[in-house]
Amino acid sequence: MSKKKKDWKTEKERLLRLDREERRKEYRRQDFVSLDKISTWGEENRPNEKEEGSEQTDGGGLSDKVSLYKGDITVLEVDAIVNAANSSLLGGGGVDGCIHKAAGSCLYDECHSLNGCETGKAKITSGYDLPAKYVIHTVGPVARGHVGPTETDDLTSCYQNSLRLMKEHDLSTVAFPCISTGIYGFPNEPAADIALKTVKSWIEENPDKITRVIFCVFLENDFAIYKKKMSEMFPDNDMEVTEEQLKGDDIPPSTKSTTKEESEDGNRRKEEIGDEDKGDDDAAGNEDVDMASQNPDENLENEEPSQEKDKDENEYQDKDEELGTDNKEEKDEAKSIDNEKDEDKAEAEQPAERAEDDDTAKSTVEMEDVPEISNTGTSNGEEMKDPVESSEEPDSILTDSIQSKDTVEKKE
């Protein structure tokens, strides 16, 4: 029997009234990871004080407000996880697809009420079936391997606007994926620099507003990049950062997420074996960190990065009409981005299907042309009424999201 479709507003209000234990019963995934299981960067890198007789001191510094975690962001039990979305906010693939699938169809419905999001901006919704209470959706720049001032500013804004929403909604624990470094092709190392520097500055300016920022990486080369850069940027820890680690290329990325248990075991083992074997903890051998976009097939050399930063609505409409008529079959997003000439079109890519309530690998979603959407609800910048109401930049240009009539095959 098909499940009765939930109304997202009712569901959002209901979830707000639940305490943590009641909410935990509703998580779609019961293999969630609670915050106390995720070591801070300081804990990961300070010698284990218990072993040395001194009592455990809480670093209290910056390094105890950040964590590096390798794994699936949808299992993290934090106040908010950040979604690397596209301008339609109607889901897609990559981390966006995972979040929508794990949150359930109410997330799609609430996103649909937000009327899209501009590059660099951020909007907040409830987390629904996720262990995270909220999802902050931000749209990174389509860099296609090129990093210019526009791309740098836009990516910086993604982190700043996400943190601003945290502060506005009195949230204190957040997890970021590596925004724009997947299909949008932002080179991993510059992206990590922007993420870490922006977050570090923000925490320094708002020390009492944040309990934890988790950098949630998914790929081994991102783990290696963040590990090297965090050692440089969050030096509160006492651990000696060896020369080769600073060089970066030969940091053996760990093949595990850094939860507390694992890091304690690791430290114990390291102390037993002694420093010379420390490398054993990590996978042997490492190719150089790949600076190109994640998608090895993407031929990015000839791509001209889009120079324009702001598009007026007509331009969006023209693009949408254009796409709406001649974009008849589902193109692979990575290829359509390769062929597209500017950021707009890349962002107007086919919105993905609605997150399914069941786990079928495929879903067919009837899409229809969406007429210009008038401002509704909080999308016109109305004062936020309750912490879960979506919030939005007052000046954001709202675009309608074109949707083709084709079926959209969900690739897992």
Ligand SMILES: NC(=O)c1ccc[n+]([C@H]2O[C@H](COP(=O)([O-])OP(=O)(O)OC[C@H]3O[C@@H](n4cnc5c(N)ncnc54)[C@H](O)[C@@H]3O)[C@@H](O)[C@H]2O)c1
């Ligand atoms: N990657 C794809 O194949 C694909 C396809 C369609 C749409 N999208 C998405 O891509 C666009 C945004 O590009 P983007 O580069 O900002 O995002 P992205 O392509 O999702 O990549 C961002 C980063 O997130 C990583 N990642 C993927 N899944 C997870 C997960 N479960 N937990 C944590 N991290 C994860 C991924 O490895 C990459 O480092 C949007 O249109 C969005 O819908 C991605």
